[in-house]
Amino acid sequence: EPEVTQTPSHQVTQMGQEVILRCVPISNHLYFYWYRQILGQKVEFLVSFYNNEISEKSEIFDDQFSVERPDGSNFTLKIRSTKLEDSAMYFCASSTSVQETQYFGPGTRLLVL
């Protein structure tokens, strides 16, 4: 069964450094999403992406964040200058359309020191 994959599974970085989290969505899916879950808190929507542009973003998704689909398979989330409060589990998801089920990857655990 096709699945969403994410790399790395864990990332440790120093405050102020840039990080790029990578996702490979399911191959025939057209919508891509990023969510995050700070330890002990809710899973929160960050951004959705369709047709090579941002479709919707939450108030969390500020200028420090950017998303890109650099080739036909990868979907990336970049955090320009990490802060301590960016430490969280980041989930990528994809769907065939915005109405259809979102399939989630296993997540990348980011720790900012």
Next chain:
Amino acid sequence: AQSVTQLDSQVPVFEEAPVELRCNYSSSVSVYLFWYVQYPNQGLQLLLKYLSGSTLVKGINGFEAEFNKSQTSFHLRKPSVHISDTAEYFCAVRGGGADGLTFGKGTHLIIQP
């Protein structure tokens, strides 16, 4: 804007007993409702969803949920749990034209032998 409340952070249940995990939502528009499950060290997997039609929806692994519009609830049930059902369960809502899912804080289902 939507919100989701899962009142129980943990629910301990004996094996083969029935279980109900509660979910209430608030929204000013029509919503689509979802239950996701997260097994340890894995991503979020869809259990079931309500989009329209019959208010009783059946999902994988013997789970079902009932959409109650008047009570704004979407409680998850299983008549007889198994040790393998130990996991974190998340209720989520997507409303109106929004792309992103709004999640509850999750309920940790603990199955006791």
